[in-house]
Amino acid sequence: MKILVCIDDTDNLESRGTGDLATELAEEIEKRGWGSSQFVTRHQLLVHPDVPYTSHNSSMCFEADIDPDYLQPLIDYASEYLKRESAPGSDPGLCVAVVDRLTDTGAVMAFGRKAKEEVLNKGMAYDLAAELDVHLSEHGGTGQGVVGALAGIGLRMSGKDGRMKGWLKISTDNGLARVGDILMQSSLRGVRTMDGKELGHEETIAVDEKPKAVMIDGGPYLMVSPVDDGDGVRWRTTPRQQLKRF
Known part of the structure; x- marks a missing residue:
């Protein structure tokens, strides 16, 4: 089962970056025998005074191919991992999408493009996530990172946005x-x-x-x-x- 995993806003100026946490999540999937993971991509979002971010406002996303039985264990692990590893003062968000279950890929890609150009809010993200049947959750602070997490899924899915981490x-x-x-x-x-x-x-x-x-x-x-x-x-x-x- 092909999934996309994206996290956002897990760091502060002194901590490890969000990309490091995404890489560790991708590696953990393989260590636990849940499936295989691909490379992590960085997706630049809007830099604006009304959007809280650490330094660049970017989300980190990767694709994985997992056994369907491990979807919920993966979500549970990633949720606890973000609670444990995210830096003080951060607003971490997690999004996990099963690609074949997405009812409207155009909508999530459009959300990603908007997040590069407009100020979006959590309500918009949660409404779309519910409509598309994707997992979206916040794990500290204001939880504003859910916006970037969902946007990163759409941008990675578009296949024409992002730079490989490292x-x-x-x-x-x-x-x-x-x-x-x-x-x-x-x-x-x-x-x-x-x-x-x-x-x-x-x-x-x-x-x-x-x-x-x-x-x-x-x-x-x-x-x-x-x-x-x-x-x-x-x-x-x-x-x-x-x-x-x-």
Whole structure:
């Protein structure tokens, strides 16, 4: 059974980030033999004075494939985990959606897009969650994190929003790697330019330190930008600061 799990607003300026907690939840699913988990993605939401957040207002989401018998144990564990591990002063929210049970995927994706542009409230989130039959719960503070948790589900489901948590580990030869070799040593679906062109396997990329992947067309891609004077190398991994639109 395919599920999406998203958490939001679990940290403060001194604590571990929400991404670390999401990663631990994903790992716990596999440790307990409940199923398998995919990578965690970070989804940027609206930064606004009326929206409480720690530093960037982003939610963290991952996909998992679990035995249906473990759905409720997973929800129970995640709920207790957030109560225990979320930082003082945070407003943690949890959302767990069974993908095949969603009655209106368009509605949850629209909610995610709105959360990037408008100030939304808990009532809106709970109303939609009840309508869609997804689990949505708060675990401390004001519980405002339920808005971002539900929004993150919609954004991950859209397949065209978010950056993978962490950095890609790519083996290179003096900082260079062929696209084909990059794909063989990673879970990437491809390498694309910032204007959408997918590069062939024989193209050579200058790989900068700590490259990141983004979600496009339902999967993770490495983004590259032109090199002005690359001594024969045409492409370089796109710096993190230029990936903010994803």
